[in-house]
Amino acid sequence: MKDNFFVKSHGLGNEYLVLDSDAITFELSAQAIRRLCNTNYGLGTDGILLKTNSTKADVGLLIFNPDGSEAEKSGNGIRIFCKYVFDYKIIQTPEFTVETKGGIVHANILETHQGKAKVIRIDIGKAIFQSKLIPTLYDTEEVQDVKARIHGKEFEINCVSVGNPHCVILKETLDAAEIKEFGTYIEHFHMFPNRINTQFVKIINRERAEILIWERGAGFTLASGTSSCAVASVLKKKGLIDSKVTVQMIGGELTVEVDDDFNIRLTGEVRQICEGILNPELLEDIHLPIPK
Numbered sequence: 538m539k540d541n542f543f544v545k546s547h548g549l550g551n552e553y554l555v556l557d558s559d560a561i562t563f564e565l566s567a568q569a570i571r572r573l574c575n576t577n578y579g580l581g582t583d584g585i586l587l588k589t590n591s592t593k594a595d596v597g598l599l600i601f602n603p604d605g606s607e608a609e610k611s612g613n614g615i616r617i618f619c620k621y622v623f624d625y626k627i628i629q630t631p632e633f634t635v636e637t638k639g640g641i642v643h644a645n646i647l648e649t650h651q652g653k654a655k656v657i658r659i660d661i662g663k664a665i666f667q668s669k670l671i672p673t674l675y676d677t678e679e680v681q682d683v684k685a686r687i688h689g690k691e692f693e694i695n696c697v698s699v700g701n702p703h704c705v706i707l708k709e710t711l712d713a714a715e716i717k718e719f720g721t722y723i724e725h726f727h728m729f730p731n732r733i734n735t736q737f738v739k740i741i742n743r744e745r746a747e748i749l750i751w752e753r754g755a756g757f758t759l760a761s762g763t764s765s766c767a768v769a770s771v772l773k774k775k776g777l778i779d780s781k782v783t784v785q786m787i788g789g790e791l792t793v794e795v796d797d798d799f800n801i802r803l804t805g806e807v808r809q810i811c812e813g814i815l816n817p818e819l820l821e822d823i824h825l826p827i828p829k
Contacts, residue, residue, distance in 0.1 A: 541815040544621050545582060548613035548807045549760035550788030554582045555621045558589045558599075562820070567605030569823045574603035578827055579819070583755055584611065586618045588627070594634035594641050596622055602754030609639030610700035612661060612762015612791070612803050619644045620654040620807045635659075639700025647804065656806050661763065664770035664799040665698040672702065674728045681774070688722035695771045699801060701753075702733045703767035711739050711749050713757070713787075720751025736764045738771075743778050747785040760788030766801045769793035 540562050544555045554573060556565070563569060565587060573579040584602050591597030598618050600608040608614070615635060622628040623646050631646040640662050648656035665671065666679045673680050673696050680696035695705040704723055716737050723735045735751040748768050752758045765784035772778040773795040781794045791805040 538625075539814060541820065542812070543580070543815055544625075544809060544812045545580060546617045546620060546807055546809045548616050548762065548788075548805060549786060549791070551613040551758060551760040551762075552582050552810065553584050553586050553611075553614050553617045554580055555586045555588070555618060558587055563823055565601075566824060568826065570601045570605045571603065572819075572823055572825070572827060573815075575827055578822070583752075583758065584608070584614060586614055586621070588618070588622070589636075591636040594636035595628055596633065597636045600637065602752075604754045606754045607638065608701060608754065610637050610642075610661070610763050612659065612764075612766055613760060613805075613807075614762070615642055615644070615659055616657040616762060616803070616805060616807050619646070619657050619659065620809065623654045624652075624809070637700070653809070654807065656804065658802060658804040659762075661699055661766050661801040661803055664766070664774075664795070664801060666696075666774065666799075668696070671696050671698040672730055674730060681771075685726065685728070687726050688719055690719060692719075692723070695775075696733070697767050697770050697774075699763050699766045699770060701763055702729065702731055703764065704729070704733045704735045705768055705771040706735065706737050708737045708739055711737055711747060713749055716749045716751050717757050720757060724751060724753050734761070734764055734767070736761075736768050738768050740772065740777055741785070744781065745783045745785060746772060746778065750786065760786040760791070762791060762803050762805070765791045765793050766795075766803055769795050770799055770801060773799070 587599040589597035635642045643660040646654045737749040750758045794802040
């Protein structure tokens with residue numbers, strides 16, 4: 538693989554840049570991440586996926602948000618990464634494992650088109666509802682149906698970890714303006730020591746839910762795999778859905794399966810946008826701050 542080779546792909550409009558730690562010639566610092574993700578000075582992306590070596594799985598993955606912070610997991614990001622390692626023959630089989638900061642993920646390429654991965658299923662792991670493990674600073678064992686006053690407005694919150702922390706809020710109607718206004722305040726709420734991802738959820742029926750997403754470190758997002766998993770887990774716990782649910786987002790739909798032990802499986806399509814080599818002029822400026 539050539540030095541500084543990249544691939545850009547998306548899962549339902551949630552786009553990531555994929556790099557290989559063995560093929561980049563620069564330090565992937567927080568500032569470099571911010572510049573690469575910036576629309577005006579970089580490639581414009583929702584995050585960076587860095588392939589690494591692993592002694593615990595077939596391949597390793599580090600996930601970075603556009604603000605330079607590191608994420609434990611990303612459902613769309615992991616599926617995008619799985620497409621990359623399969624399409625570029627880094628992995629030779631349709632079933633393999635990926636080591637992430639949030640745990641080992643089992644992946645399965647379910648459908649291909651012209652030899653390229655199209656539909657990918659991943660086993661996200663087990664939903665965790667224990668307050669301290671999410672983590673939150675609440676004294677209760679779990680954070681379910683808890684009223685929280687955030688930036689002058691009361692929300693009824695439900696918290697869960699699916700490898701990364703989530704705050705699920707059920708709504709009768711969805712308003713993008715509302716989550717755009719309050720998302721950052723919920724993300725940085727003092728009871729969430731590691732910040733948190735947020736979803737506003739409208740239940741359509743026992744097999745379908747519609748959501749809006751505010752991603753930690755990224756902001757308002759068209760689609761999110763772990764957000765879909767978090768929502769499905771909370772709705773399953775409340776007895777509001779069956780084991781298999783379609784989660785509808787602005788970017789499209791994902792299928793989530795949650796068994797009675799809260800093991801989660803996520804399935805959806807991934808598409809490549811482009812590939813190329815990072816230009817030397819971009820790399821000259823890679824560690825410069827972005828003008829505001």
